[in-house]
Structures are given as C-alpha cells and as structure tokens.
Amino acid sequence: MDAKTLPDGLPNISAEAGASEFTPDLEPTGPLGLTWKSRNYSLSPLNARRWANFKSNGRGYWSLWIFLVLFFATLFAEFIANDKPIFIHVDGKSYFPVLFTYPDTDFGDDLGTAADYRDPYTQKYLTEHNAIELWPPIHFSYKTINDRPPMSFPSKPTWMLTKADCDFAAKNGYAQCGSLEMNWLGTDDQGRDVLARLIYGFRISVLFGLVLTIVSSIIGIAAGAVQGYFGGWTDLLFQRFIEIWTSVPELYLLLILSSVLVPGFFVLLGILLLFSWVRLVGLVRAEFLRGRNFEYIQAARALGVSNKVIMFRHLLPNAMVATLTFLPFIMSSSVMTLTSLDFLGFGLPPGSPSLGELLSQAKANVQAPWLGFTGFFTVALMLSLLIFIGEAVRDAFDPRKTFT
Numbered sequence: 001m002d003a004k005t006l007p008d009g010l011p012n013i014s015a016e017a018g019a020s021e022f023t024p025d026l027e028p029t030g031p032l033g034l035t036w037k038s039r040n041y042s043l044s045p046l047n048a049r050r051w052a053n054f055k056s057n058g059r060g061y062w063s064l065w066i067f068l069v070l071f072f073a074t075l076f077a078e079f080i081a082n083d084k085p086i087f088i089h090v091d092g093k094s095y096f097p098v099l100f101t102y103p104d105t106d107f108g109d110d111l112g113t114a115a116d117y118r119d120p121y122t123q124k125y126l127t128e129h130n131a132i133e134l135w136p137p138i139h140f141s142y143k144t145i146n147d148r149p150p151m152s153f154p155s156k157p158t159w160m161l162t163k164a165d166c167d168f169a170a171k172n173g174y175a176q177c178g179s180l181e182m183n184w185l186g187t188d189d190q191g192r193d194v195l196a197r198l199i200y201g202f203r204i205s206v207l208f209g210l211v212l213t214i215v216s217s218i219i220g221i222a223a224g225a226v227q228g229y230f231g232g233w234t235d236l237l238f239q240r241f242i243e244i245w246t247s248v249p250e251l252y253l254l255l256i257l258s259s260v261l262v263p264g265f266f267v268l269l270g271i272l273l274l275f276s277w278v279r280l281v282g283l284v285r286a287e288f289l290r291g292r293n294f295e296y297i298q299a300a301r302a303l304g305v306s307n308k309v310i311m312f313r314h315l316l317p318n319a320m321v322a323t324l325t326f327l328p329f330i331m332s333s334s335v336m337t338l339t340s341l342d343f344l345g346f347g348l349p350p351g352s353p354s355l356g357e358l359l360s361q362a363k364a365n366v367q368a369p370w371l372g373f374t375g376f377f378t379v380a381l382m383l384s385l386l387i388f389i390g391e392a393v394r395d396a397f398d399p400r401k402t403f404t
Contacts, residue, residue: 050396060392067385074203081138081196084117090131098136118144139181140193142200142353146183148175149191154361154368157186186370188361194374200353202378208269209334213327216273216334220280221316221323227281228288229311235285242278250275258346268347272337279330280323287319321397328390332383339379355379 043051055061079086084097095102097117104115108125116122118139126133140146149155150169158180166177185194227235257271291297292315300310341347342356355375362372395401 053398053401054392054396057392057395060388060390060395063385063388064392067382067389070202071206074199074206077199077203078136078141080136081140081142081193081199082136083139083141083144085133085135087134088117088126088131090126090129138184138193138196138199140183140196142197143192143351144196145191146181146187146193147191148180149187150174150177150180153187153191154189154365154371155183155187155191156368157184157370158182159184160186160370185374186368188358188371189365189368194358194371197353197358198355198374198378201355201358202382204265204348204353205335205338205355205382208265208338209331212269212272212276212334213331215269216276217280217323217327217330219273219277221284221319223277224281224284225288225311225316225319228285229292229307229315231289231292242281246275246278248275254341255344255346258341263347263349265348268338268341272334276330276334280326283322283326284319287322288315291315291318325390325394325397328386328393332386332390335382335386336379 042048073080078098082098086096086098088095088097090107093106095106097115102115104111104113104122107115107117107122109115109121146155150158150161150165151174156165159182161177161180168174170176183193183195185198188194188197223238227238253274254271258268261267261271288311297310297314300314338347339354339356339359342354343360344356345360347356348354355378358371358375359379362368362375365371
C-alpha cells in the first residue's frame with residue numbers, strides 16, 4: 001500500500017497538506033492519559049501592521065490609554081465618591097455599606113430606616129465603639145447635599161477660600177473653614193459636590209454613547225448589508241424609506257418625545273436610536289454593492305453557498321474596514337447629543353449626574369465660574385480624546401499605509 005494513501009484509495013491528508021495543520025488539541029500524556037495542548041495565538045500580519053500604524057500615531061495611541069483609564073476608573077465611581085463608607089468593622093461585625101443597605105438600628109439608632117453614615121449621631125456611635133471605617137476619597141455621592149457649606153450655594157472649591165471668605169462664614173453662621181469637608185471643585189446651586197457629579201456624569205455619558213453607538217451600528221450595518229447585497233427593488237424601497245425618514249426634523253421630534261414620555265436612560269436611548277441607525281447605512285451599502293460582483297462572491301454563489309454566509313462571512317469583513325474608522329466619531333456625536341439634550345432640559349431625569357446639566361447650571365450662575373470651567377474642560381477633553389482615537393483608527397486602516 002502506498003504510504004500516502006489509505007484503504008479504498010483515500011488520500012492521506014495529513015501527509016499531503018502537512019500534519020501541523022491537523023494536529024489535535026489533546027495529547028496522550030499526563031496521569032489521565034490526556035493533556036490539553038496549548039496553542040499560541042497572535043495577530044495576523046495584516047492586523048499586526050494595522051496595530052503598528054495605530055501605535056505610530058502617538059496622539060491617538062495615548063488618547064486611547066487615557067480614555068480607557070478614565071472610563072475604567074469611573075466604572076468604580078461608588079468606591080471613589082460616595083456618602084457611604086466602603087467598610088465598617090464595629091462590635092465584632094463587618095459591614096460593606098457601599099454594596100449593601102443596613103438599617104440604622106445596627107449603629108445605635110432606633111428608627112429602622114436606612115443608615116445615614118454622615119449623620120452626627122451615627123458618627124458618634126461609631127467613634128464611641130472604636131469602629132474601623134474605610135471611606136472613599138470623596139465623601140460625597142452625586143446627590144449628597146453639603147449641609148455645612150462655608151457660603152451660600154454654589155460655594156467655592158474649598159482650596160479657593162480666602163481669609164475674607166472664612167471671616168464672612170464666621171460672621172454669618174456658616175461652617176468654619178477649619179471644619180469643612182473638602183469640595184475640590186466646589187458645589188452646584190443645590191449644594192451637591194461638583195467633582196462627584198462629574199465622575200458619575202462622565203460614566204453615564206460614556207456608557208450612553210457606547211451603547212447607542214453599538215446598537216445603532218448593528219442596525220445600520222444590517223440594513224446597509226441587505227440593501228447592497230440584494231439590490232433591485234429591495235435597495236430602491238429601502239432608499240426611499242431612508243430619504244423620507246431622514247427628512248423628518250430630528251431635533252423637534254426629539255424635543256416632543258422627550259417632553260411627552262417619562263425621561264429615563266433607556267427611553268432617551270430608544271428615542272435617539274430612531275435616527276442614529278441611518279449613519280452607517282450608506283457606507284455599508286456602497287461596500288456591499290461594490291463587493292457583490294467580485295469573482296470570489298460569484299464563485300461562492302455558484303457553489304451554492306447561502307446568502308447569509310456570503311453576506312456576513314465574506315462581504316462584511318471588507319465593509320467593516322471602512323465602518324470601524326467612523327465608530328469613534330459616531331460615539332463622540334452620541335455623547336454630544338446627550339449633553340445637548342441635558343443642557344436644554346430634555347435629557348436624563350432631574351437630579352441625574354450629567355455634563356449637560358452642569359453646563360446649564362454654569363449658564364444660570366455666571367458668578368460661579370468653576371461650574372463653567374469644569375463642564376467645558378471635561379466635555380472638551382472627552383471629545384478631543386475620542387477624535388484623536390478616531391484619527392488613529394483611520395490611519396490604521398488606511399490601505400496606503402497598511403499595504404506599503
């Protein structure tokens with residue numbers, strides 16, 4: 001028998017194509033006779049060049065790291081800015097108030113309501129019982145009101161208080177400067193800590209923009225793929241519908257729906273999703289119209305490959321190259337839309353931490369410049385980082401740089 005053939009004349013694939021391509025993941029070794037064989041995964045040469053192009057854009061590369069660090073930090077906002085301790089150990093028991101709600105009866109009170117850890121009575125009880133407390137760096141949540149300010153709201157950042165401000169506080173019954181809790185960026189016109197609201201607002205803005213970008217992109221890519229691949233009447237009807245839909249005045253409809261419906265994160269997300277999905281339809285449609293006539297697509301059709309496999313396995317990867325370059329810019333636009341609606345008062349529910357609401361307060365309190373500077377520089381930093389990342393992604397997928 002030939003060494004390269006099996007019984008019945010079947011070819012030995014491993015001998016012809018190379019045994020390394022068909023080696024199993026399990027090897028007959030170890031105490032049980034089998035051991036999992038590890039494989040080393042690495043980027044393809046094309047993606048390695050794209051990553052190198054992305055890193056060569058230093059501004060975009062470092063913007064990505066800065067943005068990821070800021071976003072990752074805000075995901076744990078409750079451990080950074082909160083009016084509840086992270087950990088308490090008293091009377092032989094351990095408590096985690098930042099994660100769980102405990103009644104005030106556990107800390108010497110008899111009301112039976114949720115414990116207020118900033119209450120002087122609770123703090124006195126913990127001190128008398130030699131409690132161990134671990135507090136977040138900022139002792140305020142986004143909705144905590146500073147009940148001991150050095151002046152009327154909005155109050156200055158604590159580090160900006162002058163001797164004249166301290167004398168004014170002493171004469172008019174405000175808190176003494178030596179006993180103040182630190183408000184690094186001051187308070188807003190309702191006495192809430194600006195830095196705490198900034199941290200929570202940054203997280204909400206990024207999460208909102210990220211979810212809106214992902215969901216709208218999925219819908220837009222699917223719609224553009226169907227249009228471009230099938231063409232004909234499908235493409236014609238879709239295009240006429242999109243033209244009619246995009247002619248609707250988006251801003252007015254958003255304001256009307258936001259004023260009628262109960263505001264909320266997901267309600268606002270659904271309203272904005274009605275219009276944001278059309279952003280990528282034209283781009284994906286053009287890529288599918290161009291790619292559906294390629295020879296390998298025609299060959300796949302001739303071999304009986306299903307339309308679903310052709311669309312999402314063979315055509316979609318080519319369309320995604322152009323699509324990915326737009327995603328950072330779409331996300332920055334989504335964040336800016338939420339900020340604008342909050343600024344106008346049609347965004348998130350009242351009291352929610354929001355960058356737009358902070359800017360609105362800055363407009364209404366021109367005598368408190370720290371509100372305007374904080375909101376402006378935060379929004380400018382966020383949008384600048386996203387734009388720089390988008391430019392780096394565009395350079396990474398640029399064929400002139402990838403294939404040269």
